[in-house]
Each structure stands twice: as C-alpha cells, then as structure tokens.
Amino acid sequence: MLFAFVYSLLHLLLDVADVRLRLRDPEAELLLLRHQLRVVCRQVKRPRLDMADRTIMAALSHRVSRAAWVGMLVQPETVLGWHRHLVRRKWTAFGRRRGPGRPRLDPELQSLILEMAKDNPNWGCVRIRGELLKLGHVVSATAIRKLLRRNRIGPAPLRSRLSWKTFLRAQASAIVVTDFLSVDTVFLKRLYVILYMELATRRVIWFAVTDRPDAFWVSQQARNLCWELSEVGVDARFLVHDHDAKYGGGSDLVFRAEGIEVIGTPIAAPRPMPTSSGRLVRPGASAWTGS
Template sequence: MIVSLVYRVTRMLLSVPAVLLRRQAVKDAELLVLRHENAVLRRQRVGPVRYEPGDRLWFAALSSLIPRWRWVQVFPVIPGTLLGWQRWLVARRWGYSDRGGKAGRPTTATVVKELVVWLAWENPRWGCRRIQGELARLGYRLGASRVWEILTAAGIGPAPRRCGPTWREFLTAQAESTIACDFVHIDLVDLRRVYALIFLEHGTRRLHVSGVTAHPTAAWTVQQARNLAVEMGVYLESLRFLIRDQDVKYTESFDAVFQAEDIETVTTAPRAPRMNAHCERVIGTLRREACDHVLVWNEAHARHVLESYARHCNGHRPHQARAQRPPLAEHQAALLSDLNTTRRLCRTRVLGGLTSRDEFLNGTR
C-alpha cells in the first residue's frame, strides 16, 4: 500500500512540470475534448457510448492540436479509430461525392451484355478479341477488357479453358455427315407382306424411299443402293458414315457401293434398335401418319403411299430437330407482320386427306 501510494504521488508530481511547460493551445484542446466527452456522457446515460458524426468530426479536428503520444490519455477512443475518422473526413472533403454523375466510362447497355454472353455460349472457341470483332461488325464498339469483364461476371471462363461443346452440339455436328437405312414392312389387304428400303439423312432428316418389293434379296438391295447414289449425286460425297443393322441382305457388294464414295459402314449391335434410333423413329412416324390408316392393295399401291408421304415429309412436314422446318427448307417462313389483314388459306390434301398441306396464297381476300 505504501509503495503504491508513493508511486502515484510521484507520478502526479512529475506531471505538473509537463503541464506547465505545455503550450496553451494544447491545454485548451485537451480541455475541449474533456468537455465534449462529458457532454456525450450526459446525453447518453444508458447503454454503450455511441458517437454521432458531429462528435467524430469534433474529436478528429481537435486531434491535430494534440500530440499523438497524448491521444491515449486524452481521447475516449483508441488512436486507430481516431485516424479512421480523420481519413473519412478527408475522403468526404476530396472525394467529390457530391457530383451528380458517376465517374469513369459509361455503363454498357443490358442488351449489349446479353449479346456478349450469347456469342460466348454459341461459340465456345471464341475469345474476347474475337467477340470484340464480331460486335464491331454488328456496330457495337466495345473494348476487349470490357468483354472480359462481362464474361467474368456471367461466370464464363476464357475460350482456351472454356468447356467444349455439349453432347447435343457434338452429335448434331456429326449428324451432318451421317445417313442411315432400314427395311420397313407393309401388310397388304390379302395378308401378304411387302418390304421397302428407306434411307434417312441425319443432318436434314430427308427421307428416301428407295424401292418396294415382296421378295427383297441381296442383289435387289445392292441395286437400291446404286439407285440412291445416282439420285443423290454429288451430295453423296458430303456423307461420311452409313448406319445399318446386321441383316443378311446387306452384303459386301452393298457396302462397296458406299465405300466407293468414301462412306464408312457402321453396323449396329444385334437387337439394339436404339443404335439406329432416327431411322426407327421415322418408320414409326410413317406407320402412325400413313400406313396404319390406309388399306394397301398391292406393291404399286404401297409404293405410291410411301412416295407420297416422303414428298410431304421432305417438302412440308415440320421437324423438331430442324427448328420446325421441313428437310428441304433452308430458312424458316417469315412471320406475319400484319395479323389484321385477311388472307386466303389453301389446303392441299395428301393421301386422300390423311394429312394436309396448308399455305397462304399471295393475294388477299
């Protein structure tokens, strides 16, 4: 107790000369700090002390008049807090926050951002520079760095490390060079059965009815392959693969017709119709939309039904795989700009009315 008392008295005596030697401005500043702190405590008697912006402004202003080594004894907050208030005041003074507009380059329109993201997704091998060039061709001036910022915000990585094409995109690209074939049987009225060999182009979904016979043989099948090669002509050179099953009627001579055009034959596994799914699907469609609703009398009638449906399918029937376009249509029909104008609709019956082809006439009624 005695030692502690002597220590406190000694500290008080030593602090008296320091106070006397201190400048008057410093003492006045410390006095103002203490008075303001007293006012804060009187204002807020319950709960923790919370300083308002005016209190922070006052303490920060007085801190410039008091030596830093005295801040711990004078101010009710730590020096770091006081310096933070001072930086806030400087930022408010020199930050130009009262200006109306935002500084920097103008913002990019939302439609342009959506276009950048769409180009990146549709073309996974395009980098920022390539997308920038495509935008310039479309009339949008945008920097490569801005394109990178838009792609990064959308979660799309750089082109070299961006994910490759999806399975749908990959298989669609391979379908352009693939053709498939299969036999379809048709039951006649007299319970006899005839067979037709059909070919389906995967890329365009174009259907070819090569021939109809009651007795398909290996020689007949080879001749149908030759007829297809003559019918398709130069277009056959763009194909790369032929998909078929392991029917005994497909002989080496049949494969040789396509090998002469550099087309590789791919055989499906036994009892695996899904390996030739597109051809199986078109056979089912042919039955549901035509053959199941017609009494077929003979071989010639069967050929007429199949060829009529093939012409309708290739020229007018929409296909989901081609964005509702027929196989022979290069572009989708133009949308009607004026729905109030009365137009004449022409309906052409196919196969006696089993299906129809509807088209608007050029003139109006």
C-alpha cells in the first residue's frame, strides 16, 4: 500500500515537471539513463579506467558545465590527478636506466649451452661459443664459463672424466640390500618380512613373510633370491645387511657360492640402509598380511 502511494506521488511530480519544464523525450531519457547509472554504481565496485577511457573523459570534460559534474563518475580533481600521473611518467621514463653489467642470457639459450656442454664433454667454452655463432647466437666465452660454473659443470678436460656421481650410480646397479620389517596384524600377531631390494632402482626383487624367522629360513630365502636374480637379469656383485643374528653364516655362504660379496653395515650406525625402503614396503606388506 505504501509503495503504491509513493509511486503515485512520484508519477504526479513527474507530470507537474513535464507541464512546468516541458521535458522532452531526450531529456527524460537522459534522466532515466542517469538513474540507471546510479543503480549500477551502488551495486558494482568502482570500475578501473584504462588510458583510452581516461582520454575520452578528459576530452569531453570541457564540453560539460561544472554543475553537471555532480552526478558524474569522474570529478574534476580526478582529471587533474590523471594529468599529474602523466607528468610523472614522462620524467621517470627518462630516468630509467638498465642496471650495471651485461644482460642475463635468455633461458632457452642457457638450456642450449648446458645441453652442448653435457653432450660434448670435450668442448670448451671457446668451442661452444663458436658453435653458437654458427646458430646466430653471440655469447662471450666468459658468460659461458660463468654459466657452466653456476650449474657445477667443470671445464672441458675434466668434464670427460668419470664423475663420482656416475661411478656411484654404476656401482649401485650391482648392489642388493636386505633388511627385516615387522608388521602387526589385526589379530595382534607380529609377522616379519624380509626383503631384498636393488639399490639403484629401489625395486624389491624378493620378499617373504614368516612369524618365526630363524637362520635356516633366512638361508632358504637367500637361495630363492639367487634364483630370482637369474630370472630378472640382475647382475648383483654385493649384498649389504646389518649384523642381525638371523642372517648367521648359512645365508652368507649361499651368496659367496654365487660370487656375491657380503658387506656388513657399520656398527652403531642407526640408519645405514636406504630410508625409503620402509615407506615403500610397509604399506604393501600390511595389505598383504591383512593388518
């Protein structure tokens, strides 16, 4: 009821204004558009104007009287602020200078240099620079040397030698480690899992589960491992285990008969075995044993 009264009153005022001021259709349309703009401004965050919007509004501001700026989104102070911003950009553009030193190499060019150095260990910095010139890249030998040093790549004569990383990786492919894990089932029964893992790939070659591990059972698992090594094609030269009494002498004799050298872990070393073995095998062993 109140809304109908307000609407009727507003309609009456518009009729009076139409008679007194003789509003024309364009003027009424302008009032409607201005009110729509106020509604949008109340519901939407303040819009961000780009350079084109600022240019158009600044140019049209001279065509509008000062009294008409009251309902505008942009005020005269805003236009003056745009002008001050343009003046600051003009003078700061002249003051911008590149920092000291040479510009950094493009990431793709850095990758190309590192790839050349790794694929061609006998190429020095001068040779790499010459090959880059053939491809249209101008890079100094000093920049190449700094890039290689930053990525821990040695000079050409030493780069062709066997690195410690390559040596250890080659030895790891011939090493098998073994260890015991304990798993408690849902019936509160403890089972013991022996696993044999290839050190290079962290692949479990053989594992077995029992509730009573003894030296005879471990020796039998050593024979099973030797058979499995021949099946999967792993040329093991070393086997590493701790000083657990369950290994005894029987399993070591089985490995030595197959030409595999047995190496004991250091004494008083709490974590000599690969730390990832427990995380790798324990979930699978728990599921297999039903715990």
